[in-house]
Amino acid sequence: MKIRTRLTILFTLITAAILLAFAAVIYYTAKENREKEFYALLKKEAITKANLFLNASVNKQTLQDIYHNNRKILNEVEVAIYDTSFNLLYHDAVDIDFVKETKQMIDEINHEGKISFYQQEWQVIGLRYAFQGKNFIVTAAAYDHYGYKKLDNLFKTIAIVFIISILFIYLAGRYFSRKAFEPVKEMTKKAANISATNLDLRLLNNGSKDELSELATTFNEMLNRLENSFDAQKRFVSNISHELRTPLAAIITELELSAAKDRTIAEYKNAVANALTDAKKLTRLSNSLLDLAKASYDPSEIAFKPTRIDEVLLDARQQVQKVNPGYKIDIHFDPEFLRDENDNQILVNGNEYLLKAAFANLFENGCKFSNDKQSVVSISFSNEKIILRFADKGIGIPEDDLKNIFTPFYRGDNKNFADGNGIGLSLTQKIIVLHKGIIAVRSERNQGSTFTVELPHI
Ligand code: ADP
Numbered sequence: 065m066k067i068r069t070r071l072t073i074l075f076t077l078i079t080a081a082i083l084l085a086f087a088a089v090i091y092y093t094a095k096e097n098r099e100k101e102f103y104a105l106l107k108k109e110a111i112t113k114a115n116l117f118l119n120a121s122v123n124k125q126t127l128q129d130i131y132h133n134n135r136k137i138l139n140e141v142e143v144a145i146y147d148t149s150f151n152l153l154y155h156d157a158v159d160i161d162f163v164k165e166t167k168q169m170i171d172e173i174n175h176e177g178k179i180s181f182y183q184q185e186w187q188v189i190g191l192r193y194a195f196q197g198k199n200f201i202v203t204a205a206a207y208d209h210y211g212y213k214k215l216d217n218l219f220k221t222i223a224i225v226f227i228i229s230i231l232f233i234y235l236a237g238r239y240f241s242r243k244a245f246e247p248v249k250e251m252t253k254k255a256a257n258i259s260a261t262n263l264d265l266r267l268l269n270n271g272s273k274d275e276l277s278e279l280a281t282t283f284n285e286m287l288n289r290l291e292n293s294f295d296a297q298k299r300f301v302s303n304i305s306h307e308l309r310t311p312l313a314a315i316i317t318e319l320e321l322s323a324a325k326d327r328t329i330a331e332y333k334n335a336v337a338n339a340l341t342d343a344k345k346l347t348r349l350s351n352s353l354l355d356l357a358k359a360s361y362d363p364s365e366i367a368f369k370p371t372r373i374d375e376v377l378l379d380a381r382q383q384v385q386k387v388n389p390g391y392k393i394d395i396h397f398d399p400e401f402l403r404d405e406n407d408n409q410i411l412v413n414g415n416e417y418l419l420k421a422a423f424a425n426l427f428e429n430g431c432k433f434s435n436d437k438q439s440v441v442s443i444s445f446s447n448e449k450i451i452l453r454f455a456d457k458g459i460g461i462p463e464d465d466l467k468n469i470f471t472p473f474y475r476g477d478n479k480n481f482a483d484g485n486g487i488g489l490s491l492t493q494k495i496i497v498l499h500k501g502i503i504a505v506r507s508e509r510n511q512g513s514t515f516t517v518e519l520p521h522i
Contacts, residue, residue, distance in 0.1 A: 110204035380423035434458030
């Protein structure tokens with residue numbers, strides 16, 4: 065069931081319950097009043113007749129005639145007068161005699177002073193009436209035709225008004241809930257049209273401060289984030305395909321040229337060497353992509369364990385120098401550490417494989433962007449952190465490039481100085497952040513660059 069329908073029904077039910085309670089109170093009060101008023105009328109009639117009979121000594125026959133005459137047009141009250149010994153002194157109509165008085169009833173009235181009760185639908189009262197020092201018992205009874213009719217009319221009116229009101233409330237509820245949910249319907253229609261191909265579509269926001277416009281704003285913000293990350297993914301894939309295509313195209317051209325006609329052994333060797341260089345580039349690229357994928361895993365899926373940073377640095381150096389034997393890499397320890405020999409300081413909770421990839425990138429960059437092919441890392445400690453400074457005396461990074469060098473596939477203005485694919489630093493930053501660390505860079509043109517990495521130690 066739609067919220068709109070549910071709300072309308074709930075609203076109608078609640079209003080119906082309130083109206084019903086209201087109507088019940090009105091009807092019950094009217095019923096009580098009718099009863100009270102009619103007993104009062106009976107009492108008045110009983111006293112008037114007793115007065116006429118006992119006080120004014122009006123003739124019995126005259127009183128009975130008045131009763132019989134009045135009975136034809138209105139609900140005349142039937143009155144009987146007894147003495148306390150149950151002797152009937154006067155009766156309006158002995159032939160009708162609706163109330164069958166008994167000695168017991170007369171005694172009870174005499175004792176109580178006043179009683180009232182229902183006989184079938186007739187209301188009856190009994191009174192003790194004092195006249196000239198003597199007590200008389202007067203009974204009066206009648207059917208409240210007029211009162212019951214009024215009550216019946218009231219009931220019918222209440223029922224009709226109730227039904228019409230509920231119908232009206234239901235229709236009004238439907239109308240207002242439809243009006244209230246119109247923007248939601250609009251939003252649903254708009255959102256249904258948004259797909260990967262038109263992520264630029266946005267929900268309409270009327271600019272007011274209500275909940276729906278808040279929802280539209282939040283939804284639009286989410287779409288902005290999605291669109292950005294979709295664009296980033298697209299850029300990433302096109303960058304990868306470009307990086308793959310360039311060396312592949314070079315390999316194919318090289319091989320096609322060699323196969324086109326007979327070549328000397330030296331030419332073949334040259335072609336194979338060139339193809340090998342490009343193939344190695346491809347291997348490096350695929351390794352970097354693999355590492356990037358690993359570093360992008362959910363941190364809970366990556367194995368972290370206490371890892372000695374000095375050992376990882378030594379392994380990274382070995383890895384870099386294996387591929388580039390000409391690179392010189394020095395590792396300097398903080399003299400304090402050598403004195404303290406506090407082993408825990410050198411431990412971080414980390415993933416050895418990823419940390420090695422990050423450090424190898426920093427070593428490799430330092431060497432490949434310097435004429436002396438040298439990179440130096442110095443290790444120092446603070447209370448909570450290990451601080452690693454990877455410094456080189458290379459060509460430096462142009463200031464405009466500094467803010468972009470951690471972006472995937474970004475290569476600086478100095479890229480022609482050395483081969484690369486632009487993944488290294490973005491991968492390094494991802495790995496350091498994954499280890500709850502930070503990486504920063506300072507560089508000066510033709511003076512060199514220093515990358516500072518801070519990692520929390522155990
Ligand atoms: P790649 O080295 O493959 O080009 P990186 O992501 O490792 O990609 O580095 C991005 C860019 O940052 C490099 O192209 C280069 O312009 C600049 N860079 C990084 N490290 C250094 C460094 N030590 N000296 C000079 N430039 C550097």
